[in-house]
Amino acid sequence: MSAEIICVGTELLLGDILNTNAQFLAQQLADLGIPHYYQTVVGDNPGRIKQVMEIACSRSSILIFTGGLGPTPDDLTHETIADFFGTPLVEKPEIIENIAEKYARRGGEMAPSNRKQALIPQGADILANSLGTAPGIIWQPRPHLIILTFPGVPLEMHRMWQEIAVPYLKSQGWGKEIIYSRTLKFWGIAESALAEAAADFLNLSNPTVAPYASRGEVKLRVSALAESASAANLIIEPVAQQLQQIGGLNYFGADDDTLASVVGNLLQASGETLSVAESCTGGGLGYMLTTVAGSSAYFMGGIISYDNSLKINLLGVNSEDLATHGAVSHTVAKQMAKGVQKRLGTTWGLSITGIAGPGGGTDSKPVGLVYIGLAAPSDRAESFEHRFSPLQDRDLIRHFSASTALDHLRRQLLCN
């Protein structure tokens, strides 16, 4: 018994999109302990899809399809699967109702082409899509063969997998021993430095510890194979504690924690409030803070002082200091933070001013130079200089800037 992933879509063959679905499903299968030896990508072509099915049916017992469930003529997955097994398609009224309802809620009307999405192979069950219009199927077309189909839209696919496919696969006897993971998150340390510091742990077998990094965030994933979440927790906890100690203040949270949510929890615990003054990030710091539902409890708002005149008029930055030191300076960062803190009447004020590039850099102030200002309740203001690599792109420099600003505040809140 093993599973095989079949991703359908000419856009994958043209390299237009990255196949994140295959990675998601692969991780999920690993977590459920379902063996998985092959992944195939094939275009929206019935003949070739059938050829791939022929091969897959001969070597695997769970076929997981993604893509090709949309309303357009090139979406052919269900039609082709039915044809392969010589089964007719039947129209499911409940799917049509569901799609029509979704359109109605948005104040629109279902397009005639959406009717096509209600056709599924006779005998198959609907794998409901709570977010989009394309349902998938769960089907056993013959003994010892399970077919699951999902739309290509990652968000929809993830939800359907978690809500329906996982319980179904468990009901089929899979996932008795499951891999449970906790991801520890760090900011302010390089992946290689953390991996070296945690070298002894990287050779463990249960739990395993694996390092990852993306966009400045470094992670250690601690995974345990166990019969239950609580049993896994007993295996994971002592190792996680030691790894947190190794990380020190660089450790900021686990799993769904983000710098924004951790800062939010700290502010909320102390009943304090925050405002932001942003230049090069243009609102990105406020946006990051407000990814957290409920952030209105501590985040009051901010001023996007993209133009220098606003730094003077709205934030009260001294115009002479601005002329002398330039907008990208310790002095201006501190005045921006104090200005927004005062103007918005918040406990803390956090500011960012920098050169995100690609233009605007000079020898003395290169692209990637960013100052972060932090105004504390005590009327004390600090600023921090960062030199992100000018080889990074604008997007990444702005992401590093906003994240690093949150990290400075986090460390201050922890040490207060």
Added chain:
Amino acid sequence: MSAEIICVGTELLLGDILNTNAQFLAQQLADLGIPHYYQTVVGDNPGRIKQVMEIACSRSSILIFTGGLGPTPDDLTHETIADFFGTPLVEKPEIIENIAEKYARRGGEMAPSNRKQALIPQGADILANSLGTAPGIIWQPRPHLIILTFPGVPLEMHRMWQEIAVPYLKSQGWGKEIIYSRTLKFWGIAESALAEAAADFLNLSNPTVAPYASRGEVKLRVSALAESASAANLIIEPVAQQLQQIGGLNYFGADDDTLASVVGNLLQASGETLSVAESCTGGGLGYMLTTVAGSSAYFMGGIISYDNSLKINLLGVNSEDLATHGAVSHTVAKQMAKGVQKRLGTTWGLSITGIAGPGGGTDSKPVGLVYIGLAAPSDRAESFEHRFSPLQDRDLIRHFSASTALDHLRRQLLCN
């Protein structure tokens, strides 16, 4: 004659890494006009690799392997390929020299395990790796079959592809005709509606027209097979023009254009400026506008009035109106837009106030209800109500809100 991509690596089957190599190679093959119908991922297992080769050799004439060229015992790609064709491995002294030299340059010594990397199938040519230690091969084990192997490290693979594989494939007659594409972008129309309106075009063969959608943006990609960019342009242009007409005002740009860049170009052309007032997006609209380098020419900044007190104190929203209509209302959206326009002295003012969820919704004001305010130069202010699906997550509702705000401004700028 078609190519097939075979990615070897158990880490791909475990979902530990994202298969960016398949996307890179797919794009490259498309650009060279080499047909490509299948991609396979298989683990570091000789039996299964051979099974995949058996299938691939029966349907494709160029097999492109990535991964499994390293020095560790589980790196078996070359060994397995040689075995599949019944060809012995031979040790290439020039590879050993090259690896030893690379170690020496870094001040290290070649590990004994690296010797393995010098073994390639008899008759194969070395596909040199200028960055890493793992060379690939170029081999014609039999007539009408070409095998290319690359290491899994993306940077090394890309370099080897560009420097050696592309010239080789061109010498074999490929790349005379290349696929050139233009992607037309639309906002404000569903993928299904656009596909229906453009149905006649979806069956063309040169250029081809294919619809895509992601996060509210709908795209039509027009692709032409031609000998040069200018020849392709002659094929693409008339079709693109007709598709733009079909899209009408929903069409906003092509290729690298974004709603933010298009709005920016329109503002810059008319010498006008913009400021924003954001509530539920928390800075996301400003962040989106400033993704465009050079946006300081027209974007002055804004006010993140996340807390209602800031709507009153900084934006001049009438406190009675706020109490009567609520923060999420036509009235407040308009007053926010006029307030920021006046306070920041800009030509236009754009505001967003809404309920991003998951909490905070009521029967009369559900999650997904968003008002966008637009203050025009004429002292006229408008507002627009949107009801995004409450089933979407907070992130998507905020993304739709900011994008839709830009789209309203775009339409106003076009009609002015």
